[in-house]
Amino acid sequence: MNILVVGGAGYIGGVVAQQLVEAGHEVFVFDNLVKGHHQAVPEQARFISGDLVNMDDINQALDLAQADAVFHFAALIEAGESMKKPALYFRANVSNTLNLLESCVTHNVKRLVFSSTAAVFAASDAPLTEMSPIQPANCYGETKLMVEQMLRWFNSVHGLRYGVLRYFNACGAYGPRGEAHTPETHLIPLTLQAATGQRPYITVYGTDYPTPDGTCIRDYIHIYDLATAHLRALDYLADHETITCNLGTGTGYSVREVIDMARKVSGKSFEVRESERRPGDAPRLVASSDLARRELDWQPRYTLLEDMVGSAWEWMVRHPNGYPS
Numbered sequence: 250m251n252i253l254v255v256g257g258a259g260y261i262g263g264v265v266a267q268q269l270v271e272a273g274h275e276v277f278v279f280d281n282l283v284k285g286h287h288q289a290v291p292e293q294a295r296f297i298s299g300d301l302v303n304m305d306d307i308n309q310a311l312d313l314a315q316a317d318a319v320f321h322f323a324a325l326i327e328a329g330e331s332m333k334k335p336a337l338y339f340r341a342n343v344s345n346t347l348n349l350l351e352s353c354v355t356h357n358v359k360r361l362v363f364s365s366t367a368a369v370f371a372a373s374d375a376p377l378t379e380m381s382p383i384q385p386a387n388c389y390g391e392t393k394l395m396v397e398q399m400l401r402w403f404n405s406v407h408g409l410r411y412g413v414l415r416y417f418n419a420c421g422a423y424g425p426r427g428e429a430h431t432p433e434t435h436l437i438p439l440t441l442q443a444a445t446g447q448r449p450y451i452t453v454y455g456t457d458y459p460t461p462d463g464t465c466i467r468d469y470i471h472i473y474d475l476a477t478a479h480l481r482a483l484d485y486l487a488d489h490e491t492i493t494c495n496l497g498t499g500t501g502y503s504v505r506e507v508i509d510m511a512r513k514v515s516g517k518s519f520e521v522r523e524s525e526r527r528p529g530d531a532p533r534l535v536a537s538s539d540l541a542r543r544e545l546d547w548q549p550r551y552t553l554l555e556d557m558v559g560s561a562w563e564w565m566v567r568h569p570n571g572y573p574s
C-alpha cells in the first residue's frame with residue numbers, strides 16, 4: 250500500500266515508518282522537522298518537507314503519495330507546556346489535525362491511524378480499559394480527546410476508517426532509531442542522561458503518592474511493540490470501520506523502580522533529588538490492553554523493565570548526543 254506517515258521524523262513515527270518499509274509498503278514521510286530528525290526517516294521512505302498548518306503542503310503531499318492510508322503522529326507532546334500555552338496546543342494538535350482530515354477526505358484516503366494517549370483517562374487505581382472514565386487532567390490530553398471525537402464524525406459522515414491507539418509510555422530503541430526529544434521530558438531518557446553525566450541529577454516529583462513506594466506508577470511499552478500494533482491496526486481496518494484501544498503491557502513500574510533499573514543497566518550511580526508533586530500527575534496509569542491483544546492479535550514482546558531500560562541505555566551509549574544535527 251501507499252502510506253503517508255505524518256510526523257514520521259519523530260521518535261515513534263520513524264520506527265513505524267521503518268516497520269512499514271520492512272513490511273513492503275511504499276512509505277512517504279511528511280514532517281516539518283520542528284521536533285523531528287532527518288536521521289529518523291528510513292532511507293527507503295520518501296521524505297516530504299511540509300507543515301500541517303498549511304493546507305497546500307498537505308494537499309501536495311497526498312497528491313504525491315496517492316496514499317491508501319495515513320498514520321498521524323504529528324503533535325506537540327508536552328503535557329506541562331500545554332498547561333502554560335493551551336492555544337498553542339489546540340492549534341497544533343486539533344486545528345492542524347482538522348486540516349489533515351479534510352485533505353484525507355478530498356484525497357479519498359480510506360484508513361487513518363491516530364496517536365492518542367493515556368492522558369485522556371481519569372486517574373484510576375485499577376488498570377484502565379477502553380471503558381474507563383475519560384477525563385483529561387491537562388490540555389494535551391484534551392486535544393487528543395477532541396481529535397478522537399472528530400474522527401468519530403469523519404467516519405460516520407465520510408466513511409474514513411480509523412484506529413485510535415492510546416499509548417501509555419513509549420520507551421526503548423529500534424535499530425538506529427531511539428528517543429531524542431528536545432526538550433526531553435520522559436523519565437527513562439532523563440534518568441539515563443543523569444547516568445551518563447549529561448544531567449547533574451534526576452528529580453523525583455512527589456514521594457507521598459498512595460503507591461507502595463510513594464512515587465507515581467506508569468505502564469511502559471517498548472517502541473518495537475508499539476510500532477507492531479500500528480501495523481496490526483492498519484490490517485484490522487481492511488474489514489472493520491474503527492478501533493479504539495489502549496497500548497501498554499499491563500504492568501506498572503514506579504519512578505523509583507525506573508531509577509533503580511537505570512542504575513542497574515548502566516552500572517552508574519547518580520544523584521536523585523526529591524521535590525514536590527507536579528500538578529496534573531496521576532498517581533497510577535496502567536493499561537488493560539486486553540482489547541488490542543484480542544482484536545489486533547497483538548502481543549508485546551518486551552514486558553520486563555530491564556529489557557526496556559536496557560534498550561534505551563544501549564541506544565544512548567551509541568548516540569550520547571542524540572541524533573547528529
Ligand SMILES: NC(=O)c1ccc[n+]([C@@H]2O[C@H](COP(=O)([O-])OP(=O)(O)OC[C@H]3O[C@@H](n4cnc5c(N)ncnc54)[C@H](O)[C@@H]3O)[C@@H](O)[C@H]2O)c1
Binds near residue numbers: 258280323
Ligand atoms: N512518546 C510517548 O510516550 C507518547 C505517549 C502517548 C502518545 N504519544 C503521541 O505519539 C505521537 C508521536 O510522539 P513522539 O514521541 O514520536 O513525538 P515526536 O515529537 O518525536 O514526533 C512528532 C513529530 O511530528 C512532527 N510535527 C509536529 N508538528 C508538525 C506539523 N505542524 N507539521 C508537520 N510535522 C509536525 C515533529 O517534527 C516530529 O517529527 C504524538 O502525537 C504524541 O502525542 C506519544
